[in-house]
Amino acid sequence: xxxxxxxxxxxxxxxxxxxxxxxxxxxxxxxxxxxxxxxxxxxxxxxxxxxxxxxxxxxxxxxxxxxxxxxxxxxxxxxxxxxxxxxxxxxxxxxxxxxxxxxxxxxxxxxxxxxxxxxxxxxxxxxxxxxxxxxxxxxxxxxxxxxxxxxxxxxxxxxxxxxxxxxxxxxxxxxxxxxxxxxxxxxxxxxxxxxxxxxxxxxxxxxxxxxxxxxxxxxxxxxxxxxxxxxxxxxxxxxxxxxxxxxxxxxxxxxxxxxxxxxxxxxxxxxxxxxxxxxxxxxxxxxxxxxxxxxxxxxxxxxxxxxxxxxxxxxxxxxxxxxxxxxxxxxxxxxxxxxxxxxxxxxxxxxxxxxxxxxxxxxxxxxxxxxxxxxxxxxxxxxxxxxxxxxxxxxxxxxxxxxxxxxxxxxxxxxxxxxxxxxxxxxxxxxxxxxxxxxxxxxxxxxxxxxxxxxxxxxxxxxxxxxxxxxxxxxxxxxxx
Amino acid sequence: xxxxxxxxxxxxxxxxxxxxxxxxxxxxxxxxxxxxxxxxxxxxxxxxxxxxxxxxxxxxxxxxxxxxxxxxxxxxxxxxxxxxxxxxxxxxxxxxxxxxxxxxxxxxxxxxxxxxxxxxxxxxxxxxxxxxxxxxxxxxxxxxxxxxxxxxxxxxxxxxxxxxxxxxxxxxxxxxxxxxxxxxxxxxxxxxxxxxxxxxxxxxxxxxxxxxxxxxxxxxxxxxxxxxxxxxxxxxxxxxxxxxxxxxxxx
Ligand SMILES: Nc1ncnc2c1ncn2[C@@H]1O[C@H](COP(=O)(O)OP(=O)(O)O)[C@@H](O)[C@H]1O
Ligand SMILES: [Mg+2]
Numbered sequence: 066x067x068x069x070x071x072x073x074x075x076x077x078x079x080x081x082x083x084x085x086x087x088x089x090x091x092x093x094x095x096x097x098x099x100x101x102x103x104x105x106x107x108x109x110x111x112x113x114x115x116x117x118x119x120x121x122x123x124x125x126x127x128x129x130x131x132x133x134x135x136x137x138x139x140x141x142x143x144x145x146x147x148x149x150x151x152x153x154x155x156x157x158x159x160x161x162x163x164x165x166x167x168x169x170x171x172x173x174x175x176x177x178x179x180x181x182x183x184x185x186x187x188x189x190x191x192x193x194x195x196x197x198x199x200x201x202x203x204x205x206x207x208x209x210x211x212x213x214x215x216x217x218x219x220x221x222x223x224x225x226x227x228x229x230x231x232x233x234x235x236x237x238x239x240x241x242x243x244x245x246x247x248x249x250x251x252x253x254x255x256x257x258x259x260x261x262x263x264x265x266x267x268x269x270x271x272x273x274x275x276x277x278x279x280x281x282x283x284x285x286x287x288x289x290x291x292x293x294x295x296x297x298x299x300x301x302x303x304x305x306x307x308x309x310x311x312x313x314x315x316x317x318x319x320x321x322x323x324x325x326x327x328x329x330x331x332x333x334x335x336x337x338x339x340x341x342x343x344x345x346x347x348x349x350x351x352x353x354x355x356x357x358x359x360x361x362x363x364x365x366x367x368x369x370x371x372x373x374x375x376x377x378x379x380x381x382x383x384x385x386x387x388x389x390x391x392x393x394x395x396x397x398x399x400x401x402x403x404x405x406x407x408x409x410x411x412x413x414x415x416x417x418x419x420x421x422x423x424x425x426x427x428x429x430x431x432x433x434x435x436x437x438x439x440x441x442x443x444x445x446x447x448x449x450x451x452x453x454x455x456x457x458x459x460x461x462x463x464x465x466x467x468x469x470x471x472x473x474x475x476x477x478x479x480x481x482x483x484x485x486x487x488x489x490x491x492x493x494x495x496x497x498x499x500x501x502x503x504x505x506x507x508x509x510x511x512x513x514x515x516x517x518x519x520x521x522x523x524x525x526x527x528x529x530x531x532x533x534x535x536x537x538x539x540x541x542x543x544x545x546x
Numbered sequence: 547x548x549x550x551x552x553x554x555x556x557x558x559x560x561x562x563x564x565x566x567x568x569x570x571x572x573x574x575x576x577x578x579x580x581x582x583x584x585x586x587x588x589x590x591x592x593x594x595x596x597x598x599x600x601x602x603x604x605x606x607x608x609x610x611x612x613x614x615x616x617x618x619x620x621x622x623x624x625x626x627x628x629x630x631x632x633x634x635x636x637x638x639x640x641x642x643x644x645x646x647x648x649x650x651x652x653x654x655x656x657x658x659x660x661x662x663x664x665x666x667x668x669x670x671x672x673x674x675x676x677x678x679x680x681x682x683x684x685x686x687x688x689x690x691x692x693x694x695x696x697x698x699x700x701x702x703x704x705x706x707x708x709x710x711x712x713x714x715x716x717x718x719x720x721x722x723x724x725x726x727x728x729x730x731x732x733x734x735x736x737x738x739x740x741x742x743x744x745x746x747x748x749x750x751x752x753x754x755x756x757x758x759x760x761x762x763x764x765x766x767x768x769x770x771x772x773x774x775x776x777x778x779x780x781x782x783x784x785x786x787x788x789x790x791x792x793x794x795x796x797x
Contacts (some may be wrong), residue, residue: 199756239653265713346765471681494634495634495636495706497596497597497618498630498633498634498636499636499648500595500617500618500619500622501594501595501618501619501621501627501628501630502621502622502644502645502648502704502708503619503622503623503648503649503652503655503708504619504621504644504647504651505619505651505652508647508651510571510637512636512647513636513639515638515639516636516637516638516639516687517638518638519637519638520638
């Protein structure tokens with residue numbers, strides 16, 4: 066009932082990728098290519114401490130020995146890692162004291178993104194840390210959060226202001242050795258977000274960060290680290306939009322969540338990278354490593370709505386280390402035209418009485434390929450572990466594909482694992498039923514698809530849910546066949 | 547309200563409607579009866595604008611507009627409503643959200659403003675009472691997990707909400723027990739007015755005890771072959787359709 070049908074209708078009129086525009090802010094960037102010198106340049110540019118430079122160099126040395134993974138169900142032209150600019154920052158270095166100080170062009174960008182800060186602040190009470198081209202340019206609500214001892218800032222700032230926290234937790238959940246892209250990120254990451262919720266504190270608002278790739282050919286290597294100390298709670302949101310491009314852009318982020326004893330982290334993403342045009346040209350390569358660690362009685366839930374990217378490779382995972390810990394994964398992944406997505410989750414049960422839930426809704430349209438890849442791993446000591454997985458696929462055309470690869474590794478006989486999977490084609494009968502009631506075809510598809518995704522959308526905070534519904538509608542326009 | 551002349555329609559190259567004529571004036575209820583496979587649901591689908599069917603000849607005037615020129619959704623917006631023989635389920639989409647979307651699309655088409663949430667909810671309460679539909683069903687997903695009878699009642703509830711000029715009820719009585727039948731029929735009767743018209747498609751004259759038609763038509767082999775007063779339904783009930791078939795073959 067709270068859905069904004071009119072807004073949806075307006076967006077539906079807009080056939081082209083809505084956020085496809087480029088902001089012209091003069092960059093201060095590194096030369097193309099990757100070598101030790103570039104890494105030293107990035108580190109110096111960011112005035113980093115010695116230990117962080119060492120971390121980067123070690124990761125770079127490891128990365129050079131690694132090869133790109135090829136097991137995913139995706140095909141793409143491999144990026145040329147020497148043809149990427151690894152550092153670029155907007156010229157102005159000064160942080161804004163007030164909203165009035167913000168560059169008008171940047172304000173316009175945000176307005177186009179539909180995230181006018183005034184609105185955001187006034188209406189939703191969401192603190193937005195806006196990351197443009199790897200450098201945070203505006204932060205809000207900081208003082209209010211600071212009163213509670215909550216740290217919410219750019220990764221670079223955290224390195225400067227809270228080095229002990231960063232040093233203690235960075236790389237503990239996603240080690241630099243984890244995979245090719247995680248190693249690359251560890252070597253060249255430029256910025257990202259950091260969040261720390263002190264023991265026993267319930268963060269009173271949704272913490273939200275908007276990422277945006279802005280420089281042509283700039284690889285984006287973000288790092289997010291969220292730590293909820295004992296008994297703390299936080300709901301954290303990340304959303305992405307990207308400008309229209311002709312060349313493929315690489316995005317290889319690392320996200321680490323740490324929920325200490327009795328803590329809870331809700332992490333939500335609406336991901337909207339440019340998917341390429343109707344022929345599949347352009348678009349973002351999105352190779353992300355996201356993982357959370359749960360200590361005793363802790364809970365982490367990942368909720369994601371993925372509509373973007375030419376190629377997506379992403380498996381938000383939970384390591385259920387502590388007894389009684391809980392991991393959840395709610396996902397909607399939409400692919401259209403020539404998009405390819407290989408996403409899923411891993412639930413690693415180490416502790417006793419650990420529980421995990423996986424709800425995955427794949428929607429394939431056009432000639433796209435959509436794969437779910439999930440691993441449920443029950444270790445020897447994980448007595449009474451439970452998992453429930455449900456993987457549904459919805460096909461919009463006869464030319465697209467849906468694939469499900471559920472893997473189960475169980476080393477404890479007390480485990481209970483349930484898996485359900487369905488594949489259905491969007492019903493002509495359903496569409497006719499809607500049309501007969503006076504509902505247009507586009508709106509009918511949007512209704513049906515949103516209904517199909519309801520279990521996942523319900524997990525999102527309200528504003529995000531509305532945005533997610535619009536995105537689903539936009540990305541599936543004219544796609545029934 | 548609707549005037550159908552010489553309507554021919556086929557599906558997958560097979561002609562089902564073979565020169566059908568029918569006129570239903572405003573303020574009237576007409577019943578269409580006929581044996582299985584006669585083309586009753588086909589007629590309903592063709593009028594509603596289902597794309598699988600190809601209209602090869604004929605005209606349909608719907609309250610002054612050329613119905614066959616309109617898209618499916620515009621026919622609905624002009625006031626054509628079909629209560630489906632087999633209503634589909636739309637998982638995860640609440641009845642109220644579905645209906646509000648439909649209602650606002652129709653209003654927009656007519657140049658009216660969108661209905662406010664408050665007025666809409668008041669309307670839901672009022673109209674669901676007409677078919678004694680549990681308020682809980684109004685907020686559940688469209689037809690999902692509804693019993694056969696609940697689905698049919700929900701169709702009439704939707705009809706009440708959308709206030710069509712012409713409603714076509716396709717076998718709305720099938721699968722209903724006597725109580726549900728009475729409730730559905732009462733609902734339809736309450737919605738009757740001088741301004742609208744109803745076509746009731748049925749196999750059984752039982753429904754016509756409750757929804758009393760002005761005219762009864764017999765659809766056989768793609769045509770209306772006989773029309774008469776409500777007593778015709780009783781005759782058909784008594785004698786079956788064989789005599790109609792015999793009469794037709796004799797021609
Ligand atoms: N896709 C189709 N291809 C060929 N014949 C069809 C198709 N769909 C329905 N028919 C035929 O159309 C005729 C009329 O069906 P229908 O309108 O459902 O009859 P009624 O509702 O009167 O029982 C039947 O003979 C049926 O078999
Ligand atoms: Mg029928």
